[in-house]
Amino acid sequence: MSGLSIDERLRRLEDERDILQTLYLYGHSLDDGREDVFMDCWTPDAALLWPDRAPIRGHAALRDAFRAHSHAPLAWHNGEPARPGQGLARMSSALRLRLRAPPFTGTSHAVK
Amino acid sequence: VASLEARVLLLEDEQAILDTLYGYGHGLDYGLEDAWIDCWTPDAILDWPGRALMQGHDALRQGFRSHTHAPDVFHKHIVIDPVLTIDGDRASVLSMFARLDRYPGGPRIRAFGRYRDTLVRCPDGRWRISSRYPDIESIRTEAPLGAEPFPDSPQARRALGGAA
Numbered sequence: 018m019s020g021l022s023i024d025e026r027l028r029r030l031e032d033e034r035d036i037l038q039t040l041y042l043y044g045h046s047l048d049d050g051r052e053d054v055f056m057d058c059w060t061p062d063a064a065l066l067w068p069d070r071a072p073i074r075g076h077a078a079l080r081d082a083f084r085a086h087s088h089a090p091l092a093w094h095n096g097e098p099a100r101p102g103q104g105l106a107r108m109s110s111a112l113r114l115r116l117r118a119p120p121f122t123g124t125s126h127a128v129k
Numbered sequence: 130v131a132s133l134e135a136r137v138l139l140l141e142d143e144q145a146i147l148d149t150l151y152g153y154g155h156g157l158d159y160g161l162e163d164a165w166i167d168c169w170t171p172d173a174i175l176d177w178p179g180r181a182l183m184q185g186h187d188a189l190r191q192g193f194r195s196h197t198h199a200p201d202v203f204h205k206h207i208v209i210d211p212v213l214t215i216d217g218d219r220a221s222v223l224s225m226f227a228r229l230d231r232y233p234g235g236p237r238i239r240a241f242g243r244y245r246d247t248l249v250r251c252p253d254g255r256w257r258i259s260s261r262y263p264d265i266e267s268i269r270t271e272a273p274l275g276a277e278p279f280p281d282s283p284q285a286r287r288a289l290g291g292a293a
Contacts, residue, residue: 034140045212
């Protein structure tokens with residue numbers, strides 16, 4: 018990759034990794050009903066064009082659309098000891114800020 | 130700002146974790162017993178729905194041998210959209226999965242859900258799974274060609290939309 022320093026090439030790999038993680042979090046959060054994680058995937062003025070719907074623009078509209086969408090029950094859980102307070106939202110934040118956060122348990126919700 | 134070396138190490142760790150996640154499906158689907166066992170720490174936990182909890186290499190090996198593999202039965206354990214959090218020598222990974230199987234008339238998705246994994250960096254440098262808890266979110270009831278139907282369990286009944 019001519020013309021780029023090692024630092025720039027590394028930054029490009031990191032950027033690509035971070036972009037992919039945001040793409041992945043869209044699906045995880047929409048499927049699981051993690052509203053804060055979903056909202057954190059978007060810029061404040063982001064546009065989302067779901068087919069056969071009016072264009073969705075901005076956080077308020079995105080939040081409304083998220084709430085109108087179906088989600089999994091928050092009880093998909095098969096026995097792993099839960100650690101309340103360590104959820105996907107924490108993971109997302111740690112990822113975005115590149116903090117070395119405590120591990121999450123995936124679902125910190127009680128089995129219904 | 131992290132040093133250049135620290136940033137490279139983080140990328141290497143992430144790639145190594147992905148390699149182990151991918152090794153699970155390749156090993157299980159194609160009968161690569163040693164490679165599959167090498168994905169796990171010696172005291173690792175695997176909680177396949179409808180089966181007794183497996184812990185440790187002996188139990189994992191028995192689980193592996195009770196599972197179908199190619200070329201007797203073809204299936205694919207596909208891991209999707211892994212989201213990683215690395216904390217020193219420990220990592221948490223949330224990913225989606227789908228299992229493809231052969232049915233009369235062609236391939237179908239037998240099940241989908243997600244994996245909740247913990248991996249650790251082992252003394253030899255490899256990242257291995259220390260626990261895997263699959264959440265089954267949807268299953269087909271009929272058995273694929275050459276394989277058993279999905280074992281009954283509260284989670285399987287929930288995945289079918291019924292009461293657990």
